[in-house]
Amino acid sequence: MAHKIGKQTIRLDGEICICSSAGIAGHKESEGPLGQYFDEVYADDLLEETTWEKAESRLQSNVARIAAEKAGLHYEDIDVVLAGDLLNQCISSTFGLRSIGVPFLGQYGACSTMAQTMLLSSLLTDSGAVHRAMAVTSSHFCSAERQFRLPIEYGGQRPLTAQWTVTGAGAVIIEQGISDCMIKDVTLGKINDLKIKDANNMGAAMAPAAADTIITYLNDTHTKPEDYDLILTGDLGYIGSELLIRLLQMEDIDISKQHNDCGKLIFDREVQDVHAGGSGCGCCASVFCSYIMQQIKSRKLKNILFAATGALMSPTSSQQGESIPGISHLVHICSNTQQ
Amino acid sequence: MAHKIGKQTIRLDGEICICSSAGIAGHKESEGPLGQYFDEVYADDLLEETTWEKAESRLQSNVARIAAEKAGLHYEDIDVVLAGDLLNQCISSTFGLRSIGVPFLGQYGACSTMAQTMLLSSLLTDSGAVHRAMAVTSSHFCSAERQFRLPIEYGGQRPLTAQWTVTGAGAVIIEQGISDCMIKDVTLGKINDLKIKDANNMGAAMAPAAADTIITYLNDTHTKPEDYDLILTGDLGYIGSELLIRLLQMEDIDISKQHNDCGKLIFDREVQDVHAGGSGCGCCASVFCSYIMQQIKSRKLKNILFAATGALMSPTSSQQGESIPGISHLVHICSNTQQ
Numbered sequence: 258m259a260h261k262i263g264k265q266t267i268r269l270d271g272e273i274c275i276c277s278s279a280g281i282a283g284h285k286e287s288e289g290p291l292g293q294y295f296d297e298v299y300a301d302d303l304l305e306e307t308t309w310e311k312a313e314s315r316l317q318s319n320v321a322r323i324a325a326e327k328a329g330l331h332y333e334d335i336d337v338v339l340a341g342d343l344l345n346q347c348i349s350s351t352f353g354l355r356s357i358g359v360p361f362l363g364q365y366g367a368c369s370t371m372a373q374t375m376l377l378s379s380l381l382t383d384s385g386a387v388h389r390a391m392a393v394t395s396s397h398f399c400s401a402e403r404q405f406r407l408p409i410e411y412g413g414q415r416p417l418t419a420q421w422t423v424t425g426a427g428a429v430i431i432e433q434g435i436s437d438c439m440i441k442d443v444t445l446g447k448i449n450d451l452k453i454k455d456a457n458n459m460g461a462a463m464a465p466a467a468a469d470t471i472i473t474y475l476n477d478t479h480t481k482p483e484d485y486d487l488i489l490t491g492d493l494g495y496i497g498s499e500l501l502i503r504l505l506q507m508e509d510i511d512i513s514k515q516h517n518d519c520g521k522l523i524f525d526r527e528v529q530d531v532h533a534g535g536s537g538c539g540c541c542a543s544v545f546c547s548y549i550m551q552q553i554k555s556r557k558l559k560n561i562l563f564a565a566t567g568a569l570m571s572p573t574s575s576q577q578g579e580s581i582p583g584i585s586h587l588v589h590i591c592s593n594t595q596q
Numbered sequence: 597m598a599h600k601i602g603k604q605t606i607r608l609d610g611e612i613c614i615c616s617s618a619g620i621a622g623h624k625e626s627e628g629p630l631g632q633y634f635d636e637v638y639a640d641d642l643l644e645e646t647t648w649e650k651a652e653s654r655l656q657s658n659v660a661r662i663a664a665e666k667a668g669l670h671y672e673d674i675d676v677v678l679a680g681d682l683l684n685q686c687i688s689s690t691f692g693l694r695s696i697g698v699p700f701l702g703q704y705g706a707c708s709t710m711a712q713t714m715l716l717s718s719l720l721t722d723s724g725a726v727h728r729a730m731a732v733t734s735s736h737f738c739s740a741e742r743q744f745r746l747p748i749e750y751g752g753q754r755p756l757t758a759q760w761t762v763t764g765a766g767a768v769i770i771e772q773g774i775s776d777c778m779i780k781d782v783t784l785g786k787i788n789d790l791k792i793k794d795a796n797n798m799g800a801a802m803a804p805a806a807a808d809t810i811i812t813y814l815n816d817t818h819t820k821p822e823d824y825d826l827i828l829t830g831d832l833g834y835i836g837s838e839l840l841i842r843l844l845q846m847e848d849i850d851i852s853k854q855h856n857d858c859g860k861l862i863f864d865r866e867v868q869d870v871h872a873g874g875s876g877c878g879c880c881a882s883v884f885c886s887y888i889m890q891q892i893k894s895r896k897l898k899n900i901l902f903a904a905t906g907a908l909m910s911p912t913s914s915q916q917g918e919s920i921p922g923i924s925h926l927v928h929i930c931s932n933t934q935q
Contacts, residue, residue: 258597258724261675265699267725308916336600337784344910345684347704351787351908355921360604360784362712363704365686373701377716384723385597386606445676445699448690571685577647582694
C-alpha cells in the first residue's frame with residue numbers, strides 16, 4: 258500500500274509505470290525547438306472544427322486515441338480517465354472524451370492539471386482500485402485568449418510579462434507493471450497566495466507554489482536537487498522560473514543547474530515572439546508527454562521531478578479585485594534501470 | 597486493497613468511514629422542509645461579502661470549518677481536501693479553501709461533485725495514501741444564475757422545467773476507522789449524452805447518466821433495489837426523477853419505492869415556487885451532509901446508494917449548439933450495525 262512520507266508526499270509501493278504517452282501540438286508549437294518530438298502537429302489550429310472550443314476538444318480526443326494506439330490498447334482496457342482543462346466547466350475534456358466510454362473523473366488544477374491527473378492516476382493504480390488509468394489535458398491559444406483576456410481579433414498588445422498559451426495536449430496511460438518509465442512518489446500541493454494580482458504575469462503568481470512543493474518534496478524525501486537529472490516545472494516561463502530559483506535560494510536550495518521549464522522549452526524566445534514563454538495546461542502536457550518521455554525512454558534522463566503549476570483564478574475573480582492563488586503538484590519519475 | 601468488482605464498481609476493503617459532516621444553506625433553503633437539519637443557515641445570502649462569488653467562497657470556508665470542528669479536528673489533521681463547484685475555474689473552492697493550508701485537489705463533476713469528491717476521498721483513504729480526506733462542494737443561486745443564465749436583476753421568466761440552484765454547501769471528512777456511517781463501495785460514472793440541448797431542463801439531461809450508473813452498480817454487485825432503504829439521486833428534480841424511474845423500468849428495474857432526489861427534498865414545491873425542484877452542487881451536498889447523514893446516524897436509514905448527477909455543459913457549449921452530456925458517480929453507504 259502507498260504510504261505518506263513526511264508532510265505531503267506519498268510513496269507508491271507497487272510497481273507503477275507509464276505504459277504509453279502522446280503529445281500533440283498546433284502550428285506555432287510545431288515550428289518551435291520541440292516540433293520534431295510531437296506525435297501529431299496541426300497546420301490548421303481549428304482542426305477542421307468550426308470553433309476554437311471544439312478544436313480544443315478535438316485535441317483531447319486525438320491525444321487520447323494516439324496514447325491508446327501507441328500502447329496497443331482499446332478504450333475498454335482503460336478503467337478510468339482523469340482529465341481537465343482551462344475552459345469554463347472544463348468543456349474541452351468533457352466534450353473531447355464524452356464518446357470514449359471510459360469512466361470519467363473531471364479535474365481542475367489549472368495548468369497543474371497534467372501533474373494532478375498523473376498523481377491521482379498513479380495513486381488509484383497503486384491502490385488496486387483500477388488496473389489502468391489515463392491522464393489527459395489540453396489548452397488552445399485562441400480559446401484561452403477569448404475566455405481569459407480578449408478575442409484574438411481585437412489585436413490587443415501583450416505586455417512583456419505575458420505568456421503564450423500553448424495549443425496542445427498530452428496524455429499518459431498509467432498501469433501496474435514495469436516499463437522504461439516508472440513513477441515513484443507524488444507530492445500533493447497546497448494553495449499558495451502571495452497576493453499577486455497581475456493576470457498578465459502568471460509566472461510570478463505560480464512561482465511561490467512551485468517553490469513550496471519542491472521544498473516540501475526535498476524535505477519529505479531527504480533528498481537534494483543534485484539527486485535529480487532534471488527538476489521540470491510546468492509553465493512558469495522566463496520570469497516565473499527566475500523567481501522560483503530566487504525563492505529557493507532564499508531557503509538555501511540551489512536548483513539552477515537542474516531546473517528547466519516547459520514554458521521555456523517549447524518556443525524559441527528570439528524567433529517566436531512569445532514574450533515570457535509558453536503557458537496553459539497543454540504546455541507541460543505536450544512537452545512532458547512527447548519530448549521528456551522520449552528522453553526518459555532513451556535514458557538521457559533517469560531521475561526527474563515534474564512539478565506542474567496552476568494559477569487558480571478566473572476573469573471574474575480578477576475583476577473583483579482578488580489575487581491569484583497558485584498550486585503545484587509534483588510527480589517523481591525514474592527510467593527503469595532494471596530493464 | 598480496494599478491488600474492482602464488475603465493470604465500474606470498486607469495493608473498499610478497509611474500514612472507511614465518514615467521521616464528520618456538515619451541511620449549510622441560504623435563506624430560501626432554511627424555509628424549506630429540511631431547514632431544521634442544516635448546521636448553519638444564513639438570513640443574508642451575501643454572507644456579509646460584497647459579491648455573490650465571494651459569498652459562495654464563504655460557504656465553502658464555513659462548511660469546511662464546521663465539519664472539522666464537529667470532529668474535533670484541526671486542519672493539520674486532514675491530509676487532503678477534494679473540492680469543486682460550478683463557477684468558472686472553480687473559484688468558490690480555490691478562494692474558499694485557499695487559506696486552510698491543506699493539500700488541495702480541485703475536482704469538476706458539475707452537480708455530481710459531492711459524490712465524486714466522496715468517491716475519491718474514500719479510495720485515497722482506503723489505499724493508505726492518506727489517513728483523512730475532506731470532500732467539499734457548494735453552489736449559490738445568484739452566482740449560478742448570473743453565470744449560466746441571466747443576472748437576477750433582469751427578472752427573466754423561468755420555464756416550468758427549470759430548477760432552482762440551491763444556495764448551500766456540504767462537507768464530509770472521510771478516514772480509516774469506524775463510525776456510525778461506513779462507505780462500502782463506489783461506482784465511477786461514464787459520460788452519457790442522449791443529445792438533449794435544453795439548458796432549462798437539466799433533469800432530463802442528467803437522468804440517463806443516473807440510470808446508467810445505477811444499472812451498472814446493481815449489475816456489478818448482483819443486488820436489487822429492494823436491498824437498499826434509499827436510492828438517492830443528486831438533483832434530478834421532479835422531471836428528471838420521473839424520467840429516471842421510466843428509464844429504469846424499460847430495463848425491468850423498479851426503484852420507485854426506494855428512490856428519492858435531493859432536488860425534491862430540499863424545497864416545498866407547492867409553497868416555494870421552484871418549478872422542477874432544486875439543483876446545483878450545493879443541493880445534494882447540503883441535503884446529504886445534514887439531513888441524510890442524521891438519518892443514517894440515527895439508523896432510520898441503514899443502507900443507501902447516493903448517486904449525484906452532473907450536467908457537463910457550459911454557456912459557451914450551449915451557444916455553440918452542443919448537447920448536454922451528463923455524468924453520475926455513486927457511493928454506497930451503510931450505518932454501522934456492529935456498533
